[in-house]
Amino acid sequence: MHNTQVPTQRYSGTAITLHWLLGLALVGLFVVGLYMTSLPFSPQRLKLYNWHKWAGVVVLTLSFLRLVWRLTHRPPALPAAVAAAMPRWQHWAHHGTHHALYALFFAVPLLGWAYSSAAGFPIVVFGVLPLPDFVPADKALAELIKPWHKLGAYAMAALVGLHVAAALKHQLIDRDGLLSRMLPGRS
Amino acid sequence: MSYVRTLVLSLAALVSLPVLAQQKLVPAQSEIAFVSRQMGVPVEGRFKKFDAEVSFNPAKPDTSKIAFTVDTGSATLGVPETDAELPKATWFNVPKFPQATFQSKAVKGLGGGKFEVAGQLSIKGQVRDVVVPVTLTQSGATTTATGSFTLKRLAFKIGENEWSDTSMVADDVQVRFKLALTGVAKL
Numbered sequence: 001m002h003n004t005q006v007p008t009q010r011y012s013g014t015a016i017t018l019h020w021l022l023g024l025a026l027v028g029l030f031v032v033g034l035y036m037t038s039l040p041f042s043p044q045r046l047k048l049y050n051w052h053k054w055a056g057v058v059v060l061t062l063s064f065l066r067l068v069w070r071l072t073h074r075p076p077a078l079p080a081a082v083a084a085a086m087p088r089w090q091h092w093a094h095h096g097t098h099h100a101l102y103a104l105f106f107a108v109p110l111l112g113w114a115y116s117s118a119a120g121f122p123i124v125v126f127g128v129l130p131l132p133d134f135v136p137a138d139k140a141l142a143e144l145i146k147p148w149h150k151l152g153a154y155a156m157a158a159l160v161g162l163h164v165a166a167a168l169k170h171q172l173i174d175r176d177g178l179l180s181r182m183l184p185g186r187s
Numbered sequence: 188m189s190y191v192r193t194l195v196l197s198l199a200a201l202v203s204l205p206v207l208a209q210q211k212l213v214p215a216q217s218e219i220a221f222v223s224r225q226m227g228v229p230v231e232g233r234f235k236k237f238d239a240e241v242s243f244n245p246a247k248p249d250t251s252k253i254a255f256t257v258d259t260g261s262a263t264l265g266v267p268e269t270d271a272e273l274p275k276a277t278w279f280n281v282p283k284f285p286q287a288t289f290q291s292k293a294v295k296g297l298g299g300g301k302f303e304v305a306g307q308l309s310i311k312g313q314v315r316d317v318v319v320p321v322t323l324t325q326s327g328a329t330t331t332a333t334g335s336f337t338l339k340r341l342a343f344k345i346g347e348n349e350w351s352d353t354s355m356v357a358d359d360v361q362v363r364f365k366l367a368l369t370g371v372a373k374l
Contacts, residue, residue, distance in 0.1 A: 041272050043355045050226045120231070120265055127227030139265065 009076035010181045018066045019182060022105070023160075025059050030157055053116060053123050057131065060109035067102060082176050097159055097166075104156040111149040118142035209370045210241045213329065216367035219257060223340070224357035236261035239366065245323070245374045248296040253304060255289035259311075277347045284311045300324060300374055310343040323374060330371035335363040 011019070029052060036048035077083070078094075086094070116123050117133035119142040124130045135141060170178040220233040236258040243251040259279040263270050274281035291306035300323045308317045321334040340346055340360045341353070350356060 041268055043349050043352060046225060046355060050228070121225075121228055124227035130227075 009079075011075060012069075012073055014069055015066075015073065015075065016182055016184050018062060018069065020184060022059060022062055022066065025055060025062075026105075026156065026160065029055055029059065030153055033153060050127070053112065054125050056109045056112050057123060057125050060106065060113075063102075063105040063109075066105075070102075076181060079176070079178070082170070082174075082178055085174070085176070093162075093166075097163055101156065101159050101163065104152055104159070108149060108152040108156055111145060111152055115142055115145040115149050118145055210243060211369050212239045212241065213367040213369060214238070216329070216331075216365075218363075218365050220363045222361045222363070224359070226355060230264060232262055232264040234258065234261050235263060239368075241368055241371075243294070243368075243371055245296070245372055248294040248302055251291065251294040253289070253291040253294070253306070257287045257289075258285065259287055260285060277350055278345055280311055287311075289317075308338065308343075311345065313343045315342055323371075325371070325374055328369050330368045330374075332366045332368065333364065335361055337361050 010016075032048055032052050032055075036045055036052060039045040039048070078086075083091075113123060113131070114135045118135050118138050120137040120139075122130060122133055135145075167179055167182075170176050214237070217237075218233060219237055220231055222229050222231050224230070234257050238256050240254040241252075243253065260274055260281040262273045262279060264273070273279055276283075279287075287308070287310040289306055289308050291304050293305045295303040295305075297303055302321045302323065304319045304321055306317065306319070308315050315338070317336060317338065319334055319336045321332050324331050324333075337359050339358045340356070341351060341358050345360075346356055
């Protein structure tokens with residue numbers, strides 16, 4: 001019986017690398033975003049705002065590559081035993097969370113970019129590469145966009161929390177080894 | 188009779204003399220803007236309040252006099268948080284230096300409506316010689332002077348202490364102006 005078990009199919013190396021790299025970057029961006037907005041007017045605040053924008057542009061670019069990779073490299077299906085053990089709502093939550101996260105990977109940085117443009121501060125990546133404004137510089141528009149960048153980031157943080165909680169639940173409670181599909185190193 | 192005539196003519200000449208000094212700035216059609224660079228990002232600001240005393244004769248530019256006053260407290264970047272900082276001692280120190288001034292010393296005609304105005308620029312108690320290229324265009328009774336020049340903000344102590352780091356805010360600040368004047372003789 002123990003020899004008939006099929007080895008769990010893992011995500012590709014590229015998918016694993018992008019997952020952890022972007023995961024760390026998104027947590028970092030969220031924390032810096034919370035911190036920088038609390039700072040008084042200072043060089044430190046200006047520096048963090050620009051770093052936040054530059055990192056956001058890098059995340060947006062990598063998210064695009066990640067999406068292309070995911071669409072061209074089908075992720076491994078859930079192991080049959082795990083899928084069978086999951087009630088219907090968990091299947092729904094599993095797909096819903098991933099789709100919503102992908103939507104937010106694009107929505108949040110694009111809203112940040114739009115906010116920066118509307119506020120009259122075009123983004124110059126690493127201080128050398130000016131990005132085009134895709135919305136006009138308009139204070140009223142900036143105020144309109146601002147809360148959505150924040151709400152999007154909070155929504156993403158909540159979904160990331162849910163994602164992590166679910167992964168830990170599979171690892172520590174169900175002990176079904178699902179996490180090993182995404183862990184770096186072992187293949 | 189010829190006595191009276193001479194007197195009348197002399198009076199007429201006296202009355203017509205001050206015409207040159209009656210050149211007036213039309214603030215609503217004028218603007219003074221400045222572009223600084225924050226970590227590579229061009230940020231535009233402007234002064235809302237300024238005035239000029241102009242005595243300018245296009246035929247004899249070297250006899251011209253141009254004096255400018257700019258209310259430093261009227262500087263705005265269009266962002267309330269930043270505008271609240273500009274009057275402070277680190278930036279314009281408005282309580283101590285409420286006005287920046289420019290006083291021309293020599294005006295040179297270059298032909299084709301182009302002039303070169305050399306003079307002294309005084310900001311925040313610092314006086315520097317500057318040469319400003321000016322282009323004049325006329326439409327109806329209005330003469331519009333446009334031009335731009337670059338100044339070094341640190342030479343005028345604009346942005347002191349932690350803000351003197353030019354990797355955060357570049358030393359070069361571009362000043363652009365468009366000044367509408369009435370009463371200027373035909374070019």
